[in-house]
Amino acid sequence: MSRISAEKAVRDPILNSWRRCQDAGLNPGAVKVRLLDDLDSDSILVRAAQPVLNRLQTVIDGSPAGVFLSDASGVLAMRALGDTSMRRAADAIGVIPGFSYAESDIGTNAVGSTLLERRTYQVSGEEHLWEELQRFSAAGSPVLDPLSGQVAGVVCVASLSEGTNAQMTAMVRRSAYEVEQRLLDLSASRERALFQRFLDSARAGDAAAVAPTSMPADLRLWDRIALEDAAVRLVAQGREEVVEIALSDGRTARVVAELVTGSGDLTGVAVQAWVS
Helix, strand or coil: CHHHHHHHHCCHHHHHHHHHHHHCCCCHHHCCCEECCCCCCCCHHHHHHHHHHHHHHHHHCCCCEEEEEEECCCEEEEEEECCHHHHHHHHHHCCCCCEECCHHHHCCCCCHHHHHHCCCEEEEHHHCCCHHHCCCEEEEEEEECCCCCCEEEEEEEEECCCCCCHHHHHHHHHHHHHHHHHHHHHHHHHHHHHHHHHHHHHHCCCCCCCCCCCCCCCCCHHHHHHHHHHHHHHHHHCCCEEEEEECCCCCEEEEEEEEEECCCCCEEEEEEEEEC
């Protein structure tokens, strides 16, 4: 990648991305976007972002601009386009829901590079690795899951004009924040529904459900931390499992993760602990 020789003239975030691409062996002349067939068009992220993109559609209408949403892997999930010139440009190279814009696929760009940098990221013109993207200027901002803190996706604003600007950056940051707030609202509703399902199952005598219990008051701080850490790991794994933990006072804690399902796409994990 000959552009690496011009390090001093390149912004650090772009240079970092170019180096990652070079280390991965990406060839600018051989880049090709991948179409994936497992796009979830009704994910909680899409539902959270829909009103935000609807509002942005009215903002960019008639202009050579577009707003895009990707999931946590860089696959485009939604888009809103301003005018026919932007639509033609986007369609021509596959800036379309279902295509992957992960940095590992197409190099430096405002979706995939934002995912790796975990911060607002601007890319303009020849800063893009893939030549087909060099007519665009774009800014991306990560959408953080309000419950886990993990990156859930990216909101990206792109334009056919040269260079990013403060207005574009402010728009993408504000939009990502709005999606995060809607994710929080939807997640809270989802968790309430799951917990109610959990309680209903327990009251009905379902053997797979366990009535909620709290940690014993006499647990030492480090034992409490160990149990909480185990609970976090079990929830992250997303499956049923039983773990036994030896406590500092000689007792044993049994931590049980149970899958909880409700209507529609509601699925979660309830974790309970018993000390004996």
